[in-house]
Amino acid sequence: MAAKDLPKDKLFNLYYNMLLTRQFEDRLSKLYRQGKIFGGIFLSTGQEAIPAGTCAHLRDDDVISPIHRDLGAFLIKGMDPKILMAQILGKATGPSKGRDSFLHAGSKKLGIIPPTSILASTIPIAAGVAFTFKLRGKDSVAVSYFGEGGSNRGDFHEGCNFAGIHKVPLVLICENNKYAYSTPVEKEMAICCVSYRAESYGFQGLLVDGNDVLAVYDAMQIAVERARAGGGPTLIECMTYRIRGHSEHDEAKYQPEAEKQEWKKKDPITRFKGFLTEKAGFGESEEEEMLKRISAILDEAAQFALDSPFPPGESALEDVFAPDEGVRSTHLTIESRQKPVVSGETNL
């Protein structure tokens, strides 16, 4: 079903997820300014339609590999806002137990592969995940997010090529926000669009208005249906714009003011609100109700994170290797196997 024809509750939910992301990030910005967040934060203001429109199609058994500007994807895939907030504040209750910053957090249960600072590095990993769905004959999909900046790294090429050869159920979401830190897109690549590259890996590239949640939703529907049906990968390039700097410390003076203002007019939340107001009877009271709900969630999340303990310093030494160091067999699937004989002897 085309996104514009979705029932009211689903349309409202798309809006809610974008609003939640925006409000969550505004709260983070405040906490950052209060000195409660020690590392950088990388906000997705103006790009919220991309996780909202794409994750709307995902099931619990699907796996995503988001990047540092995909806070919405974590929330929509099911990460508890309290836990996510604790992660960002470096607390022991976050998924990384304070070991890594911001959105560098994963969850096996929720199907979230944690991002690293090496951009596009998760594309080959997600391709490997998608390969296992094919091996097991499952119709789950893997979704790999990256920016147009990351797409210039070799991992993009190697991951796409591998995925194309094996026709694995992978959806590649390029968030083209026009800047790689300070570098404008025309200095990142000689072509206009990352989606053009898809063809050279043997799959389709779709180019969509990334600030139109309905367009993103529709493109994702095509890609997910194809992946679930065994038709292989699709690359969706979502054209958008990074309204804030690379991170909160970056004033982004290199982004022309006129350009910023132009894109602010295309704000995905305002635009979708216009659609909802016109077509779905969405009004101020509905929005107020959502904002109230979100505000309560964020109050609770922030309180939980602030109240959570920091990890004890010595826990920095844990989880480098398996806790009970040694050789074990945990993933065995053939029952008739022999018990291995542990031996250090050689008959040399």
Add this chain to the structure above:
Amino acid sequence: MPEITMLEAIRLAMKEEMERDESVLVLGEDVGIYGGAFRATEGLYDEFGPNRVIDTPISESAIVGAALGMAIMGYRPIAEIQFADFITCGFDQIVNQTATLRYRTGGEMPAPLVVRAPSAAGVHGGLYHSQSPEAWFAHTPGLKVVVPSSAYDAKGLLKAAIRDDDPVIFFEPKFLYRRAKENLPEEDYIVPLGKAKILKEGGDVTIITYGSMVFHCRSAIDKLEAEDLSIELIDLRSIMPLDKSTIYDSVKKTNRVILAYEDHKTLGIGAEIAALLSEELFEYLDTPIIRVAAPDTPIPYSPPLEEFYLPNEQDVIDAVHRVIEY
């Protein structure tokens, strides 16, 4: 079982583990139909098919990255890097992605994969088919690093690596692929990771080595024994975790230490062991610790150059004389 080579032992380890555990699979360049550049995976494609023996493009980053994705999903992939020299192209996936995954997920996501790579020199491979990059990986927290020197150990260590819940970088000295051979037991066995082996007991000098240098140390010891010297020879087998207790027990007994490794001398494994002995066992040392290792140059191709470059039997003999005469 008849005498088999280290290469055959490695193949057998993969075959048996794939038969034992459906989650074990192999991926890499030319590993499938062709059977691998060194034939290490020969026959596996026919037995297990293209879903478990996966030919990949020349994409070391994708080989390791895809293996990591598979490991996250409960598989136990064996990623073959055709030559250890090419592992640099997959370096980020090993060092930044794989080695850290357990740590940065608070222990929730282990990365049980093995990266196999034929390493080291002695076969006129030149700069890009001769390197011994084990120290880079031993320096990376979260990785285990193994270098076998015999067919028995290669089989047992590789099986242990496949069954291990953490990533293991498994370097196979190609010089020994067909030189190291022996009769192996019929029954399933593993050689535990992190356990060194005393290949020869002795009281005068401890030689600590691994990989292809074991071969040269053995022949050196044969000659030194003719001089009535008693040498203890330790094969580390695992570079990481390092079996400190076996090393320390031996050094406490002999008080003289030679560290022999084929890698470049500077910041090689021997440098770390020398530092450890200085910190922990200073009172037990009667002489300086001597490293026998390769010069800090790229690895040259032409036979006289390579011969000059590689540490050999005579270098080991000279080092032993030096500590005995100190």
